[in-house]
Amino acid sequence: MPWYVLSRLLQAVPVLLVVGFIAFALFAFVGDPVTIMLGQDHTEAQRQALVQHLGLDQPFVVRYARFLWAALHGDFGISYRLGRPVSELIATRLPATLELAIVASVLAIAVGVPMGVYTGIHPRAPLARLFMAASLAGVSLPTFLLGILLILAFSVGTGGWLPSFGRGPVVTVGGWWTTGLTSWAGLRALVLPSITLSLFQMTLIVRLVRTEMLEVLRSDYIRFARARGLADRTIHFRHALRNTLVPVITIIGLQFGGIVAFSLVTETVFQWPGMGLLLVQSVAAADIPVMSAYLMLIALVFVLINLVADLLYYAVDPRLRTAP
């Protein structure tokens, strides 16, 4: 076990170093911070002084090491667009994105798993066919269009049932974390964005659970359980569903990173003040520090999620433990 964890950790390090290098290369080769900071009028001496002060006269490797060291301490530089530290910007936006992503994941699981189980048990039922047709449409429906349709239906069409933008009132918890979950208005603001964000994951989960259920229900131990005269409910939920959950949990875990990334579209549609909206605005304004910080942060998130998923596999599947 320790060797397995260690080798997985060691594999993650080069990935992070490469992503860090790309992020640094953005800084080093794109844009000219000296001109941006000095403005149009400056003497050559001023320029040299600033170059020396920023350490830009140092060799490439030294600057890369400094960059990594600063990033490890949470220092990603200052946003060109907003003039504030990138770490501060991200810290204020992170809770909004994570809250939206978690609520959307819970929604996708709560609706997707039962739908998948139903379509797996009754593959020929009309309702199951309807679910499958809907899931195909769900894959082809772009996230932003779904958001617009939901706004049209529930914010415009019905005279403003649900808010179409923003988080509503938020409460600060523990100094920096903000949440909209405690108030009615905050919860209402979450409804449309979280449905929009969860639909793609939901279709994925429905299809996955259905395939797994169909597979498991054909296996011998299910046939044996039927021969024992167990009730259908017991067979379906205690025997079949349990065995389908292993791959489902892994995929849901791996997809959480995808949800965080996809939230940039949802956040733009609903003007949700999260990291995705920050990234889109930064890309439009060529704000390199924010882009490179986002790149490193998201790489870290993905590497961690992959690591946890691998470890979960290890914990769930005993066969891996004897493998070399």
Added chain:
Amino acid sequence: MSAAPEDDGPTRGTPGRVTAVLGRVWDGDLAWRFRQAPLAMLAALAALVLVIGAAAAPVLAPHDPTDPASLSLLDSFRPPVGVAEADWSYPLGTDAQGRDVLSSILYGMRISLGVAAAAVLLAGAVGTGIGLVAGYVGGLIDTLLMRVADVQLTFPAILTALLVDGVVAAALPRGAREAWQIPVLVFAIGISLWPNFARTVRGSTLVERNKDYVAAARAIGAPGWRIMLRHILPNVLGPVMVIGTLGLGIAVLTEATLSFLGVGLPPTQPSLGTLIRFGNDYLFSGQWWVTIFPGLALVLLVLSINLLGDFLRDAVNPRLR
């Protein structure tokens, strides 16, 4: 199983060659499966109609949305046919500047499909090349290339495309950004899709590499590049076609999403995504048709491409998932 007809038949060069090739395609396995799949036929029909509509936009469109002289603000926000005060000269209504929505959709689809097709061609060329080299040469090069592909595949394509687009645009001088926006977008989407091709082609190449015909080619002294391009490539084109079709759907969606986010195409060359973004501003004032019709066109386009891709995947290789 090879669905593509061989070029060097006995009819080569004769006038009947085209009909002969078409006849062989029609009698082939792929066409037979196609005739058994009504959903795929429907999707193909829809895709064909949309592609023709996009390609022939200047001929088919009732108005020219790119010509400011033909616009009149008096015609702004005409509702589509079926709503009161509608006008048959604007079947799907008009937008804020009095542009015909139907014509804008046809022109927009042209741009969407053009960008997506160019991006898929780029990704296909790069990915197939890398996959061939990785699979044929093997060793350290293979490990390195596939590691890069794996790392990139852990990120969603939309994120890669967004970041590449932003970085390349930032690297260009300010004045050149507008003019280079389409090539930059094609590059960004192409880069986000290459690993899909590379992985599949590498897998197929690993199988083909050990077959007798490759050994024979090597025995007569054919150089590596020739074996890869002339011998292995034609035999791995089936999966490439599948990935390409599915990739086209993803590319159309990615382009539309980026344009919707406002980082894709310039407003002077509106794609479907740009049209939806502009229409979005008028959602609350009741002009829903400016957004909804381009949206429907986009969904129909992506859905028909996806259905075709699914059909091809099952037909070319049932195990290719």
